[in-house]
Amino acid sequence: MHVGVIGGGSIGLLVAAQIGIDHKVTVYVRRQEQKEEINREGLFFLPAHTRSNVSALLVSEIKQEEMMFVCVKQYHLRHLYPYLQEIRCPIIFLQNGMGHVGYILRYQNKQTILVGTCEHGAIKVNDRCVKQTGEGKINIASVTGDKLSLTKVIDSFHRQSFPIVIKEDWYKMLGEKLIINAVVNPLTALFQVKNGEILKNPYLTTLAKALCKETCDVLGLVDKDQWDNVVRVIRITKENESSMKLDIMNNRKSEIEGICGYLLTHTKVDTPNLQFMYEAIRALEHSKGVVGK
Numbered sequence: 149m150h151v152g153v154i155g156g157g158s159i160g161l162l163v164a165a166q167i168g169i170d171h172k173v174t175v176y177v178r179r180q181e182q183k184e185e186i187n188r189e190g191l192f193f194l195p196a197h198t199r200s201n202v203s204a205l206l207v208s209e210i211k212q213e214e215m216m217f218v219c220v221k222q223y224h225l226r227h228l229y230p231y232l233q234e235i236r237c238p239i240i241f242l243q244n245g246m247g248h249v250g251y252i253l254r255y256q257n258k259q260t261i262l263v264g265t266c267e268h269g270a271i272k273v274n275d276r277c278v279k280q281t282g283e284g285k286i287n288i289a290s291v292t293g294d295k296l297s298l299t300k301v302i303d304s305f306h307r308q309s310f311p312i313v314i315k316e317d318w319y320k321m322l323g324e325k326l327i328i329n330a331v332v333n334p335l336t337a338l339f340q341v342k343n344g345e346i347l348k349n350p351y352l353t354t355l356a357k358a359l360c361k362e363t364c365d366v367l368g369l370v371d372k373d374q375w376d377n378v379v380r381v382i383r384i385t386k387e388n389e390s391s392m393k394l395d396i397m398n399n400r401k402s403e404i405e406g407i408c409g410y411l412l413t414h415t416k417v418d419t420p421n422l423q424f425m426y427e428a429i430r431a432l433e434h435s436k437g438v439v440g441k
């Protein structure tokens with residue numbers, strides 16, 4: 149199958165390397181030098197030390213594919229809408245957060261849209277090399293359009309070493325991941341600790357429980373079930389540096405807007421801990437010269 153992957157960052161390169169084993173993959177990037185490097189050297193995948201023959205094009209050169217993965221951060225998406233509207237194949241959006249779904253439906257109302265959550269950990273080593281840091285799975289659910297695309301995704305891409313799981317309810321699927329990100333990401337970024345520290349330090353555990361409860365209240369999900377899920381994920385990823393911690397550490401814009409920002413604009417109940425975390429991360433970004441929402 150001809151598969152496109154938009155975004156040559158950690159997750160985009162991971163997906164391209166994995167799917168490139170069996171399919172003809174084109175990675176769509178925004179920098180000429182990344183395009184040239186991938187086309188010249190191929191894509192390296194660690195820790196397996198394998199090389200895939202994926203090709204690269206600029207996103208402005210987008211062509212018709214049979215399936216398109218979108219692996220940019222949520223705040224990158226608005227720059228892509230003009231290109232995405234030209235795409236006729238099913239599009240799979242792999243972003244943390246939830247705010248993007250409203251925008252996608254507004255702009256992509258004629259296409260088959262799937263959304264996914266990624267439980268793998270990955271770090272881009274350089275423009276043509278990615279390291280998988282955690283093995284998980286990708287969950288996918290249908291938002292609009294042809295539901296048969298879900299079966300096509302499983303039949304074409306699911307492998308034991310790269311599992312893909314279909315979920316019935318996209319809102320619940322994204323909501324459950326949003327709770328994990330609203331609890332783990334700001335706390336680890338603010339206190340600059342690994343994920344596991346949240347369960348080791350009783351004061352951080354208290355804050356995490358409060359954030360989990362407030363997020364569940366906003367999303368209408370059951371706090372007890374979701375806290376158990378947060379604890380499960382923290383245990384699995386205890387050695388991880390969360391993506392928000394890394395963003396703050398490396399003076400990059402974080403996804404706080406799409407995580408806590410989204411929750412704060414979708415609530416009528418009091419959420420003082422979420423509000424505090426939102427302001428605290430924005431303050432860190434501000435002090436590092438990161439501007440804009």
Ligand SMILES: NC(=O)C1=CN([C@@H]2O[C@H](COP(=O)(O)OP(=O)(O)OC[C@H]3O[C@@H](n4cnc5c(N)ncnc54)[C@H](OP(=O)(O)O)[C@@H]3O)[C@@H](O)[C@H]2O)C=CC1
Pocket residue numbers: 154155156157158159160176177178179207219220221222224227228242243244266267268269270271272391403
């Ligand atoms: N990394 C991880 O382990 C995990 C990530 N996620 C989620 O996956 C999503 C992607 O994250 P991640 O891969 O880590 O992010 P990265 O920052 O590593 O990658 C984003 C990529 O998007 C590219 N990009 C931005 N704008 C455009 C554009 N207009 N056209 C083409 N490419 C563009 C960037 O290009 P450039 O290099 O030129 O800036 C960059 O390579 C996020 O929502 C994240 O939360 C979820 C679970 C785990």
Ligand SMILES: CC(C)(CO)C(=O)C(=O)O
Pocket residue numbers: 244328329332333343381385388389390391392
């Ligand atoms: C699950 C978690 C918290 C793993 O670190 C993550 O999604 C992230 O870091 O963004």
